[in-house]
Amino acid sequence: MSVVKRLCRIPSRAAIPVAVIAILSATAPAAKAQTPPTGFSWQEIGARTFESTCRVCHQDNGQGIAGAFPPLTENVTALFAQPNGRGYLVRALLFGLTGPIIVNGTAFNSAMPPWQQLSDEEIAAVLDHVLTSFGNDQRLPNPFAPVLPSEVAAARAQPMGPAQVLALRALPGAPQAGVAASTPVTFTSEQVERGQRSYRSNCQDCHGTTLDNGEFGGPVLKGMAFRQKWTAGSVVALYSFTKEKMPPDRPGGLSPQNYVDLTAFILSNNGYQPGDKELPSDLDALGKMSLKP
Ligand code: HEC
Numbered sequence: 532m533s534v535v536k537r538l539c540r541i542p543s544r545a546a547i548p549v550a551v552i553a554i555l556s557a558t559a560p561a562a563k564a565q566t567p568p569t570g571f572s573w574q575e576i577g578a579r580t581f582e583s584t585c586r587v588c589h590q591d592n593g594q595g596i597a598g599a600f601p602p603l604t605e606n607v608t609a610l611f612a613q614p615n616g617r618g619y620l621v622r623a624l625l626f627g628l629t630g631p632i633i634v635n636g637t638a639f640n641s642a643m644p645p646w647q648q649l650s651d652e653e654i655a656a657v658l659d660h661v662l663t664s665f666g667n668d669q670r671l672p673n674p675f676a677p678v679l680p681s682e683v684a685a686a687r688a689q690p691m692g693p694a695q696v697l698a699l700r701a702l703p704g705a706p707q708a709g710v711a712a713s714t715p716v717t718f719t720s721e722q723v724e725r726g727q728r729s730y731r732s733n734c735q736d737c738h739g740t741t742l743d744n745g746e747f748g749g750p751v752l753k754g755m756a757f758r759q760k761w762t763a764g765s766v767v768a769l770y771s772f773t774k775e776k777m778p779p780d781r782p783g784g785l786s787p788q789n790y791v792d793l794t795a796f797i798l799s800n801n802g803y804q805p806g807d808k809e810l811p812s813d814l815d816a817l818g819k820m821s822l823k824p
């Protein structure tokens with residue numbers, strides 16, 4: 532194995548965020564000026580959390596991916612300006628969001644998993660980062676009162692489900708019809724077999740031989756809780772998360788074909804039946820494939 536290849540296989544997990552923060556803070560002087568008098572300096576935490584947790588789906592400039600992940604631009608500042616908008620945004624992050632929404636005129640009908648593993652500071656900071664990035668700062672009320680960790684703590688004390696969060700979002704007159712995720716998911720038994728082989732060599736150490744007996748902190752990949760988290764919308768969330776985050780020491784290190792095969796393998800372990808059409812790796816196609824039972 533070449534030296535370059537070997538280096539690529541062992542990215543220092545600590546080194547990457549530091550480098551990214553250096554770049555982000557060098558190019559974000561406008562946000563810096565808005566440190567609130569409360570002393571909650573969210574800039575660095577917010578940029579770091581966006582990079583490590585949100586960028587995967589919502590993309591570098593918060594522009595999202597058509598049919599799969601909504602943008603975090605006009606919609607977020609418009610929601611923020613609503614009477615309970617900040618409460619909604621905090622809860623969308625804490626408890627996830629499921630179901631049809633219209634974002635900047637486009638319908639999405641997917642699911643965002645909850646981010647309860649993030650701290651109150653991280654959730655507040657990443658929202659403040661989103662609210663002041665991607666041109667959003669131009670649309671904010673002036674003065675801007677940042678979301679604070681205490682608001683997140685208060686929301687966390689009263690848990691709710693992603694469908695309830697959706698109800699919070701519903702604005703008067705907002706159309707409720709979703710267009711995405713309308714075809715049933717398909718995959719083949721050959722894909723499941725390939726996925727199983729890949730799973731054994733790349734995933735099993737952490738997620739276990741039966742997908743629910745893992746070690747080293749690998750969470751379960753089957754069962755009720757797993758399905759509730761990932762199968763409310765289309766298959767694209769599960770595929771993208773796995774591709775962008777797994778395995779943790781070399782995220783994205785496998786081929787797209789490998790990742791769809793792994794997704795097929797995980798689905799077959801959750802009661803989905805193989806058919807005669809392969810699961811594709813095309814994001815648009817994946818965004819249309821529903822996992823609803
Ligand atoms: C696995 C992909 C994924 C990741 C990672 C992700 N999101 Fe989302 N997010 C979504 C999807 C999908 C939706 C829309 C859900 C729906 O259609 O109901 C969404 C919705 C949202 C919304 C609501 C937008 C609206 O118009 O109501 C906000 C705000 C948001 N995400 C912010 C974030 C932040 C901040 C992070 C990082 C902490 C993050 N998301 C990480 C997929 C993701």
Ligand code: HEC
Nearest residue numbers: 733734737747748749750752757760773776777778779793
């Ligand atoms: C070094 C241990 C490790 C390896 C190897 C690993 N994972 Fe993970 N996996 C984790 C941890 C830890 C989490 C939870 C962290 C997170 O959500 O970011 C996770 C989360 C996941 C999740 C989301 C589960 C949920 O409900 O939140 C999926 C899906 C997943 N892994 C799939 C895979 C696949 C597929 C592979 C093989 C390509 C793999 N993982 C390899 C440790 C590992």
